[in-house]
Amino acid sequence: MDSNNFNDDKLESRLYIGNLDLRITEAALIKMFSPFGKIVSEDFLWHTRGPKRGEPRGYAFIQFSSKEEAIRAKEKMHGRMACGRPLVVRLASEKYPVEGLASSKNVEGSRSGLSGGGCGQINRSAKIAAIKNKLKAMDEEGCKNSKKQKLNDESCADGSENPSAER
Structure with missing residues (x-):
């Protein structure tokens, strides 16, 4: 003892x-x-x-x-x-005060993408969610851009000039 x-x-x-x-x-x-x-x-x-x-x-x-x-x-x-x-x-024996900061860090992390600083599972989860959302948005934007390119290519099938087409 x-x-x-x-x-x-x-x-x-x-x-x-x-x-x-x-x-x-x-x-x-x-x-x-x-x-x-x-x-x-x-x-x-x-x-x-x-x-x-x-x-x-x-x-x-x-x-x-x-x-x-x-x-x-x-x-x-x-x-x-x-x-x-x-x-x-x-x-050193005190736990880092998470109450009060937890909700603000979670909101801040999901709003701004990758927020630096703090520690803990909440902030890490917010960062992961922000990265997933960013990848999803980039993927959706990539699909939209490829659809636009396809439409431009089809509209130029009549022989008109396509400014975005590669030569």
């Missing part, structure tokens, strides 16, 4: 820090959060593959020695501007 309490305390003293500007370094992040307590560990995430390999991913995790320190850091740093961007700071 003690090991469960230890793991719970560890999770509750771990912070997620998001919306990090790419110019923010590990050292700068530690310097920003060290006034709130003893930092036990820091995980700064980097792209490991692809064209962005070696670049920061834009988020990190910081582990404080106590839950109280983590909560204090969260309260003081959430929304604070760093390199022109507001930091997103929450306990």
